[in-house]
Amino acid sequence: MTELLRYIGDGAGVPDREVPDGLAEKDLIELYRWLVLLRTFDERAVALQRQGRIGTYALYWGEEGTQAGALYACEERDWVFPSYRQNAIGILRGVAPSTVLAWWRGYGGGHGFYNPRDHRVGPICVPIATHLPHATGLSWAAKIRGDDVASLSWFGDGATSEGDFHEAMNFAAVFKVATVFFCVNNQWAISTPISKQMATATVVEKAAAYGMNGIRVDGFDPIACWKATKDALDRGRNGEGPTLIEAYCYRLKPHGTADDPNLYRDESETAKWLPHEPIGRTSAFLKRLGVLDDDKERAIGDEAKQTIAQAVVEMEAIDQPGREILFEGTYATGMPWTFEEGLRELEEVDRPPEVKPLGPQPGPSTGDHAEPKPGDPS
Amino acid sequence: MVEALNKALHQAMEADDRVVLLGQDIAQTGGVFRVTAGLLDSFGETRVVDTPLAEAGIVGCAIGMAVYGLLPVVEIQFDVFVYPGFEQIVVHAARYAWRTKGELPASIVIRIPFGGGVRAPELHSDSPEALFCHVPGLRVVCPTTPQDARDMMLAAIEHPDPVVFMEPKRIYRAGRKEVTDDPPFPLGQANGAPEKILSTARIARDGNDLAIVTYGPTVPLSIQAADRLAHERGIEARVVDLRSLYPIDVGAVTKAASECGRALVVHEAPRTAGLGAEVSSLIHERVMLDLEAPVGRVTGYDAPFPQFANEDDYLPSVDRITAGANKVLDF
Ligand SMILES: Cc1ncc(C[n+]2csc(CCOP(=O)(O)OP(=O)(O)O)c2C)c(N)n1
Ligand SMILES: [Mg+2]
Numbered sequence: 001m002t003e004l005l006r007y008i009g010d011g012a013g014v015p016d017r018e019v020p021d022g023l024a025e026k027d028l029i030e031l032y033r034w035l036v037l038l039r040t041f042d043e044r045a046v047a048l049q050r051q052g053r054i055g056t057y058a059l060y061w062g063e064e065g066t067q068a069g070a071l072y073a074c075e076e077r078d079w080v081f082p083s084y085r086q087n088a089i090g091i092l093r094g095v096a097p098s099t100v101l102a103w104w105r106g107y108g109g110g111h112g113f114y115n116p117r118d119h120r121v122g123p124i125c126v127p128i129a130t131h132l133p134h135a136t137g138l139s140w141a142a143k144i145r146g147d148d149v150a151s152l153s154w155f156g157d158g159a160t161s162e163g164d165f166h167e168a169m170n171f172a173a174v175f176k177v178a179t180v181f182f183c184v185n186n187q188w189a190i191s192t193p194i195s196k197q198m199a200t201a202t203v204v205e206k207a208a209a210y211g212m213n214g215i216r217v218d219g220f221d222p223i224a225c226w227k228a229t230k231d232a233l234d235r236g237r238n239g240e241g242p243t244l245i246e247a248y249c250y251r252l253k254p255h256g257t258a259d260d261p262n263l264y265r266d267e268s269e270t271a272k273w274l275p276h277e278p279i280g281r282t283s284a285f286l287k288r289l290g291v292l293d294d295d296k297e298r299a300i301g302d303e304a305k306q307t308i309a310q311a312v313v314e315m316e317a318i319d320q321p322g323r324e325i326l327f328e329g330t331y332a333t334g335m336p337w338t339f340e341e342g343l344r345e346l347e348e349v350d351r352p353p354e355v356k357p358l359g360p361q362p363g364p365s366t367g368d369h370a371e372p373k374p375g376d377p378s
Numbered sequence: 379m380v381e382a383l384n385k386a387l388h389q390a391m392e393a394d395d396r397v398v399l400l401g402q403d404i405a406q407t408g409g410v411f412r413v414t415a416g417l418l419d420s421f422g423e424t425r426v427v428d429t430p431l432a433e434a435g436i437v438g439c440a441i442g443m444a445v446y447g448l449l450p451v452v453e454i455q456f457d458v459f460v461y462p463g464f465e466q467i468v469v470h471a472a473r474y475a476w477r478t479k480g481e482l483p484a485s486i487v488i489r490i491p492f493g494g495g496v497r498a499p500e501l502h503s504d505s506p507e508a509l510f511c512h513v514p515g516l517r518v519v520c521p522t523t524p525q526d527a528r529d530m531m532l533a534a535i536e537h538p539d540p541v542v543f544m545e546p547k548r549i550y551r552a553g554r555k556e557v558t559d560d561p562p563f564p565l566g567q568a569n570g571a572p573e574k575i576l577s578t579a580r581i582a583r584d585g586n587d588l589a590i591v592t593y594g595p596t597v598p599l600s601i602q603a604a605d606r607l608a609h610e611r612g613i614e615a616r617v618v619d620l621r622s623l624y625p626i627d628v629g630a631v632t633k634a635a636s637e638c639g640r641a642l643v644v645h646e647a648p649r650t651a652g653l654g655a656e657v658s659s660l661i662h663e664r665v666m667l668d669l670e671a672p673v674g675r676v677t678g679y680d681a682p683f684p685q686f687a688n689e690d691d692y693l694p695s696v697d698r699i700t701a702g703a704n705k706v707l708d709f
Contacts, residue, residue, distance in 0.1 A: 106499075
C-alpha cells in the first residue's frame with residue numbers, strides 16, 4: 001500500500017517529523033483552535049439531538065483534522081465545498097454556528113442556510129458527490145477569468161462510486177484547473193465497508209486514471225492534511241491542474257445519530273483506531289514541541305465551549321419560521337402566481353401546531369434519517 | 379407496511395431464484411428502513427447485495443440482469459437519491475419492451491421510499507412520482523395498506539414491465555395489520571392477476587357525496603377528513619386510493635366522480651403537472667356533465683420541500699383536505 005504522509009508520531013515508537021515550512025507557531029495554535037472548535041460543535045450537536053433540540057445529525061467526530069487541516073491550507077479567496085459530513089466547516093469561515101445548528105433543527109431560509117458567496121463555502125451537500133463538479137466548475141471559472149482562486153471539495157470513500165465523482169475529476173484534469181479533491185476515506189459508507197465499495201486497494205490510485213496528481217495522507221494527522229492540501233493548491237495555482245488527496249482514517253462514530261454500527265461492524269476494531277483521533281494527538285504533539293501547555297489548552301477549550309454555548313442560545317432564540325418561508329426566495333425575483341395562490345390557501349387554514357424535532361429515536365436503525373415514529377399521521 | 383414488504387420479498391425470493399435484490403445498505407443491516415431485514419440470512423449475498431454507492435450503476439446493472447433473465451428488485455435509499463439513476467430508468471428500463479415489440483421488457487422493480495413527515499434533513503422528503511408517470515413504458519404504483527404492499531410487491535415482481543414502486547415512508551410503520559400468508563395469485567404462474575393488481579384502484583371509504591381521489595401518505599389523511607365531513611356536515615365522501623399512478627384506473631375514478639357529482643384530488647407532491655392535474659383532466663373530459671362543481675386539488679405546494687420545522691405547513695393536512703373538500707362542496 002502507498003505510504004501515508006504523516007507528521008505527528010505517537011510520542012513513543014513512531015517519531016514526529018519536523019513541522020513543514022509554512023506553519024509557524026501561531027499557525028499551529030490557530031489550527032489547534034480550529035480543531036477544538038469543530039470538536040466542540042460536534043459534541044454539542046450530538047447532545048442537542050439526544051435532547052430533541054435538533055433533528056438527526058451527521059457527526060464527524062475524529063475527522064476534524066481532514067477539515068481544519070485542509071481548510072487552513074486554503075487562502076481566504078479559495079472556495080470549499082462540503083458534504084453533510086463537513087457540515088460545520090463554515091464556522092471557520094465566518095458562518096454563524098447557530099446557522100448550522102438551525103439547519104439541523106429543520107429551519108430554512110436565512111435561519112438555516114448561508115449565502116455561499118459570503119464565505120466561499122458551498123452549501124452543505126446531501127446527495128453524495130453531487131457537489132464535486134461544482135468545485136471543478138468554480139475553479140475553472142476563475143481560470144477563465146484569470147483569477148488566482150482555487151477550490152476544494154470534501155467527500156467520502158463511498159462517493160468515489162458515483163458518476164459525479166468521475167466526471168468532476170476528469171473535467172478538472174482535462175481543463176487543468178486548480179481544484180483539490182479531498183477524499184475522507186473513513187472506510188465506511190453507512191454499513192458498506194470500503195472492500196465492497198471498490199476493488200482498488202486505495203482511493204488515491206484513481207488519480208492516475210485521470211492524469212492527475214494523487215497523495216495519500218494520515219487522515220488523523222491535521223498537519224499531514226494541511227501539507228498535502230498546501231502542495232496541491234500550490235501546484236494548481238502553478239497551472240499543474242488538480243490533485244486527489246486520500247485522507248486515510250476510520251469512521252470512529254456512527255454514520256449519524258440514528259445509526260447503530262453494532263448491526264454491521266465490530267466495534268472492537270473501531271476501538272483500536274480511537275487513540276489516533278486528531279485532537280488528543282495534536283495536543284500531545286504541540287506539547288512535545290513546546291507550543292502548547294495545559295493552561296493554553298484549557299483556555300482554547302473554554303473559548304470554544306463558550307462560542308458554541310452562545311450559538312445554542314442564538315439558535316434557540318430563533319422563532320420557528322412562519323409558513324411564509326415555504327414560498328420565500330425560490331426564485332431570484334418575485335413569486336410566480338402559483339406561489340401567491342399557495343400562500344393564500346395556506347392562510348385560509350389554521351396553522352398546524354408548533355413542530356419540535358423528534359426526540360431520541362428508538363433504535364435499531366441506521367442511516368441519515370429520522371425513523372418515522374409509530375403512530376405518525378395515518 | 380415494512381413487514382408486509384419484507385414478507386413479499388421473502389415469498390418472491392423463495393418462489394423464484396431469479397429474484398435478486400440490489401441496493402445500498404440493504405443486506406447486512408436490512409436497509410435504512412429495514413424492508414430487507416433478514417433476507418441476507420435466508421438467501422445469501424449473491425442474491426441480496428450491498429452495492430457500491432451509485433444509483434446509475436444499480437439501476438443500469440439491474441437492467442442488464444433483467445436482460446439476461448433475472449428479476450432484480452432495486453432499493454433506492456431515499457426519494458431524491460433516485461436521480462442519478464433517472465437516466466437509466468427513462469432511456470432504458472422504460473424502452474426495452476418498445477424496442478423489442480414487447481418481447482424483452484426490462485423486468486425490474488425500483489423501490490423508492492418517498493415523501494415527508496419524518497422530520498428528515500434536506501433532500502430526504504421529495505415526492506417524485508409524477509416524473510415517472512410522465513415516462514411511457516413504466517408502471518408506477520404506490521400501496522397504502524400492508525396487505526396492498528405485500529400483494530402489489532408480489533405482482534410487481536411477477537409483472538414483466540418495469541415497475542416504479544413508490545413506498546410512502548410516513549406510513550411505513552403506521553399501525554400493524556395482519557397480512558395474509560397466501561399470495562394473491564399462484565406465484566410463477568402469470569395469469570393476468572399481477573396486471574389487475576397493478577392497475578386497479580381501491581375504495582378506501584364509501585360514500586356518495588364527494589369523491590376524494592388520492593394515494594400514498596394522503597390516503598389515511600383523506601379518510602380522516604372524510605370522517606370529519608361526515609361528522610360536521612353529514613357529507614359522505616368516497617375515498618379512492620389510486621394504488622396505480624400509471625396507468626390510472628380511469629374507470630374507478632370517473633365512476634366515483636360521476637356518482638358523487640363532486641371530486642377532490644389530494645396528493646403530497648407539488649401541484650403543477652402533478653397527478654392531480656391528470657386525474658382532474660380525466661374527470662372533466664369524461665364525466666363533466668355529471669359534475670356539480672369543478673374538481674378541486676389539495677397538494678403540496680409548488681415550492682421546494684421545506685426544511686422539516688415547516689414541513690407540516692407544506693404537507694396536506696386533515697385541515698387542508700377538509701377545507702379543500704368544503705370548497706368543492708360549497709361551489
Ligand atoms: C446520491 C445519494 N445516494 C445515497 C445517499 C444516502 N447516503 C447518505 S450518506 C451515505 C454513505 C456515504 O458514504 P461516504 O461517501 O463514504 O461518506 P461518509 O458518510 O463516510 O462521510 C449514503 C449512501 C445519498 N445521500 N446520496
Ligand atoms: Mg465513508
